[in-house]
Amino acid sequence: MAVRCLMVDVDGVVVRHPDGRRWDADMEADLGLSPDDLQRAFFTPHFEDIVLGRADLHERLAPALAEIAPHLTSDRLAAYWFEQDGHLDHVLLDDLAAYRAEGLELHLATVQEHHRARHLWQSLGLNVRFEAMHYAADYGCKKPDAAFFRLVEERTGFAPHELLLIDDSLRNVEAARACGWHAILWTGELRLADALAQAGL
Incomplete structure (x- = not known):
């Protein structure tokens, strides 16, 4: 069965500093x-x-x-x-929206605490672009723990092979694959379609 849901990381993927600097640089x-x-x-x-x-x-x-x-x-x-720490990658978000328009679900899978999670979801408007946010403080565990991936499966009802993680951490990508998910390492160097094609997806 094909992938039905893209699980997208936040920091380093959806949120990316255009100049590569940290949020606390100034x-x-x-x-x-x-x-x-x-x-x-x-x-x-x-x-x-x-x-x-x-x-x-x-x-x-x-x-x-x-x-x-x-x-x-x-x-x-x-x-x-x-x-x-709220610079959204609008090119990626637009690319993701095109997949959503074709019927794929878009979810966030991220290591966040409650206050910033609410800020991302509500103040930055990610609730308009994604079906749900799965985050560490809500789950009591975080990527790359297998428990995090299993809880996502339970809450969404998707089977592991129906899920694809887009993440900038190799540890998280490897952990997702070990749980039976598809996963790609995001570098931001390619457009989403090219990154998926390069991964054979």
Whole structure:
């Protein structure tokens, strides 16, 4: 049976910085907060719990900022982060829409926490372009864990061979294939049709 659903990653695929820079590249100049300090005080000790839905973003971010950047609120930093990390690849989205028009379902499969997931889905309008978003904090597990792929199958009703993952992480691509999915490694160098054809799909 042919592929019936494209499962598309967000960061590095749907969201791609046109100049290749990180979202926090100008953060120190813009907000007076060093990316290294944020990594040390927040991302390294807390983000795993947040992205797996075991803790809320603001509950962990606010005390970290009180230590390293007391002039910033967690709301202010999150708004900056989500805006800077929200550059949509409209060429890819238009290519995906063409497949949707032919009858394929489009879903997102991504490692996100709840607040950014809502921002992507509602504020950036991805809910108009995709049928559903499957994300780590909602599932309590993340790619490349096999449990994530199995939960996607259960929630969608698609069999593994009906699903195709488009992801920029080789680990995730290999994990999807190990679960019986089709998968391609996305580099952004080819148009979607060419990338699928190159993969024999």
